[in-house]
Amino acid sequence: MFELSQTFTFDAAHTLKRHVSPEEAAGSRRIHGHTYTAEVAVSGPRQQDTSMVMDLSVLRAALAEVRALLDHHLLDEVGGLGTPTLENLCVFIFDQASARLPQVSMVSVSRVAGDRCVYRPKA
Template identity: 35%
Template sequence: GHSFRVEVHVGGPVDPRLGWIMDFADIKEAFEPIYRQLDHRYLNEIEGLENPTSEVLARWIWRRLKPRLADLSKIVVRETCTSGCVYEGDDE
């Protein structure tokens, strides 16, 4: 199979009391259902990923994650350590 590395970024004001924008555990919890849908799956068989380029995958993840993470600022999908893409918002 093929492997991708996904980075989820959030942006916003740093909570002065906590010292963070968002708890990493909350980001992981929001991403987990998406991860389970993708992990060890033939991506071409998932609706919306019939042509699973890095760019298409990043946008697909964004559209599912943004409703769960209001502070989502970008998705990075890497196919290798030197190639990948950055998606910073919906283009529709």
């Protein structure tokens, strides 16, 4: 079994209602943005005819469609995302990517600040 992954970045804004100190929560409640990096992995055996799990061009094309749903958008308004947390971004990207590629096995989303979330629903 092999795991093949591709990353993409997107810039997006959002608001977030947090239950922390008023000083910390204030910045999150205002519209603010981040640069995100998403990694999407597909798993499977090498195909007999190609020796690849999947042609990377197929993976990149599917992820370009997913990226277009998020890049330079206000995440609060993205249908099906819900509250724009790292966790919900992982699930959203997984759902969108796996609708295009059933071999998707993992999604991670990170921000430049060092925050990262990993989603492996079949693990």
